[in-house]
Amino acid sequence: MTEETDRNEPDRLGPMDEEWRRTLRAATAPPMDEVDWASLRHAIISEAERRLEAPRAPVYRTVSRWSSRGIPVAAAALLAACLVLWTLPATGSSGDAAPPGFWPVAEELVRGLPDETRQILDASTDVESMIRAMVASAAEEG
Amino acid sequence: MGAGKRARGEGNRLEPEPSDRAPSDLSLLARARSGDLEAYGQLVERHMRRAFSIAYRILRHREDAEDVVQDAFIRTLEHIDRIELARGFQPWLYRVVTNRAVSFLRARSVRATNPLDEDLHRARTPAPDRVTERHELREDLLRALDSLPDRQRTIVLLADLEGFTSGEIGEILEMPAGTVRYQLHLARRALRVILAHTVEEER
Numbered sequence: 001m002t003e004e005t006d007r008n009e010p011d012r013l014g015p016m017d018e019e020w021r022r023t024l025r026a027a028t029a030p031p032m033d034e035v036d037w038a039s040l041r042h043a044i045i046s047e048a049e050r051r052l053e054a055p056r057a058p059v060y061r062t063v064s065r066w067s068s069r070g071i072p073v074a075a076a077a078l079l080a081a082c083l084v085l086w087t088l089p090a091t092g093s094s095g096d097a098a099p100p101g102f103w104p105v106a107e108e109l110v111r112g113l114p115d116e117t118r119q120i121l122d123a124s125t126d127v128e129s130m131i132r133a134m135v136a137s138a139a140e141e142g
Numbered sequence: 143m144g145a146g147k148r149a150r151g152e153g154n155r156l157e158p159e160p161s162d163r164a165p166s167d168l169s170l171l172a173r174a175r176s177g178d179l180e181a182y183g184q185l186v187e188r189h190m191r192r193a194f195s196i197a198y199r200i201l202r203h204r205e206d207a208e209d210v211v212q213d214a215f216i217r218t219l220e221h222i223d224r225i226e227l228a229r230g231f232q233p234w235l236y237r238v239v240t241n242r243a244v245s246f247l248r249a250r251s252v253r254a255t256n257p258l259d260e261d262l263h264r265a266r267t268p269a270p271d272r273v274t275e276r277h278e279l280r281e282d283l284l285r286a287l288d289s290l291p292d293r294q295r296t297i298v299l300l301a302d303l304e305g306f307t308s309g310e311i312g313e314i315l316e317m318p319a320g321t322v323r324y325q326l327h328l329a330r331r332a333l334r335v336i337l338a339h340t341v342e343e344e345r
Contacts, residue, residue: 027280030198
């Protein structure tokens with residue numbers, strides 16, 4: 001950003017405006033001395049840690065990432081659920097192998113997506129390949 | 143207080159990139175994206191005062207402004223993958239701060255009965271011998287400012303009080319710089335009209 005954008009400022013302040021600007025600036029001056037900055041910073045970081053460590057955080061991040069690529073949030077959430085099924089030890093997943101009953105559920109989920117979402121996911125033909133690629137991508141991206 | 147005081151309001155711009163020794167916003171952002179909370183902590187330390195200043199100008203209430211700053215940093219972290227590196231961290235953060243503060247203000251104005259906040263009266267009411275025209279002007283100005291549409295009020299605050307250029311405000315509010323200048327022109331003109339009426343009525 002530069003100051004050049006203001007070169008053509010069409011509304012320069014007059015003396016009267018300067019006075020009200022000074023007055024307004026003083027009237028709304030932030031009370032910087034009254035803020036406990038260390039506590040505020042600590043509160044922000046603590047909350048950030050709590051959110052990141054929450055059990056839903058990996059799913060949340062995955063949904064957020066996919067939705068930012070243009071995948072509707074609902075679809076991203078369903079696909080993130082697929083990932084959870086895939087990676088959750090309790091489901092019997094062994095890493096490379098999907099847990100029992102995974103593929104029918106995943107296929108149904110993907111086939112239920114809108115066409116344009118399926119195009120984004122490149123899921124027109126091979127659902128299994130697409131899901132495997134997404135699992136690998138999510139694992140790679142953390 | 144854990145942090146040093148810093149002059150505000152006069153000629154402020156988006157903060158320049160730090161000196162050679164300190165990591166740039168960009169490198170901290172990249173580290174934060176990979177889950178490095180220490181890096182994000184540095185971004186918080188670097189920008190929380192300016193974020194608070196913006197939030198306070200809009201809300202005029204210290205605790206509310208602190209809440210907005212905290213919320214804005216958390217939201218920014220949650221959507222950190224969406225920040226365009228080319229545009230940088232600050233416009234994104236200040237946009238979140240501004241939007242959250244305006245939303246907070248709307249919600250508060252629905253609940254509150256008194257539009258002028260208590261902080262200003264508690265901390266900034268002048269001594270009796272200084273209750274003069276300046277005090278009246280201040281009250282008139284605050285009322286005039288409050289009467290502006292949200293977008294125009296925000297632009298006045300960012301331009302005239304926080305010292306951002308129209309280009310910077312355009313990046314924060316996601317609008318062309320020319321639109322910012324036009325809106326600022328309309329806002330200043332409206333303020334002049336309102337204040338002129340007020341002065342007439344008081345005579």
